[in-house]
Amino acid sequence: MPETTVSDPTSLPTHLPTHVPSRLPLNTPHRFYRGGERILTFRGLEAPADFDGHRPEDWLASTTRLFAEGGDGVTVLDDGTRLPDALAADPDHWLGDAHVAAHGVEPGLLTKLLDAGERLPVHSHPDRAFAAAHLDCGHGKTEAWIVLDAEPGACVWLGFRDELPTEELAQLVGAQDDRLLAALNRIEVSPGDALLVPGGQPHAIGEGVFVLELQEPTDLSVMLEHRRFGLEEAHAFLGLTVPRALESVDRGPLTPEGLAALRRRWTDVAGAGHALPGEAAAFFRAEVLSAAPGAPATGEASFAVAVVVAGEGVLTTGTDAPHATSVARGDVLLVPHGAGPVGLDGDVTVIRCMPSA
Ligand SMILES: [Zn+2]
CATH class of the missing domain: 2.60.120.10 (Jelly Rolls)
Known part of the structure; x- marks a missing residue:
């Protein structure tokens, strides 16, 4: 289970979202x-x-x-x-x-x-x-x-x-x-x-x-x-x-x-890029984030279903107190917009499924 943190625990019920991704059952x-x-x-x-x-x-x-x-x-x-x-x-x-x-x-x-x-x-x-x-x-x-x-x-x-x-x-x-x-x-x-x-x-x-x-x-x-x-x-x-x-x-x-x-x-994307043709953007976005050793990848803050499709590495969320999540092929994470920008290190590819911008 990822560590649970909220910015102001007194103002939110305890079950509320955290700044870290949750693994989807x-x-x-x-x-x-x-x-x-x-x-x-x-x-x-x-x-x-x-x-x-x-x-x-x-x-x-x-x-x-x-x-x-x-x-x-x-x-x-x-x-x-x-x-x-x-x-x-x-x-x-x-x-x-x-x-x-x-x-x-x-x-x-x-x-x-x-x-x-x-x-x-x-x-x-x-x-x-x-x-x-x-x-x-x-x-x-x-x-x-x-x-x-x-x-x-x-x-x-x-x-x-x-x-x-x-x-x-x-x-x-x-x-x-x-x-x-x-x-x-x-x-x-x-x-x-x-x-x-x-x-x-x-x-x-x-x-x-x-x-x-x-x-x-x-x-x-x-x-x-x-x-x-x-x-x-x-x-x-x-x-x-x-x-x-x-x-x-x-x-x-x-x-x-x-x-x-x-x-x-989608396997042609190096670093960060779109998995789908431009016409898809009116409906949803699928962003490939692909990190290689010495070449991390980054993505902007967004509500995202992050599916690890190849390799293994570390997904980092948040800027002030970044949280590192170890990930490997087959992991499925829900990342709230409030988790902030994401970073990806290792030898790993993630597809972030996101609403249209
Ligand atoms: Zn169908």
């Missing part, structure tokens, strides 16, 4: 698809007693509830405080006053580790405009995948190669066969890849792909493929009529040029 709600072993391996954890092979997502610093499957999803901190309650008790400390003024007391970001133990169904998420118009929700769900591990030849699918007329999309969704997947761009991935998935773009993650995922903080999905995954149609289309739900889908085409603009190699 495993938060793996049951999902309809298989996976989760790579999460446990990455985190260096034994399988919990309730591990049933259907724990493919670890929701990190989540203030978001599951939409379709009735579970929870909200992060509970080590001291038993639910994250939304911790944020509400001291928003400026956790999120920074500029963020609170612009976005209110929510991070506006959901970060996950996702281990696809089987191919995920083809689905899409509404963009902000559709969510506001039809779902009474201020967020859509643009997401991004930062590939941490992948079986050789593993792949993802993103965007229709050719434009699909409305009737043809409806027909493919009605048929529930393999033609929907076949109409998408198939992309082989390897560790180091990063892809932005704009709201509206249909997609699927293939078996054997392990990603760090950033999303707008909703659980709104249009499950274009649902029958073979045993999903009820009522849950597949967000409670909307099928034609209305399908209006949220980008019918393409997503061309090779369009696709290239959505891709990066």
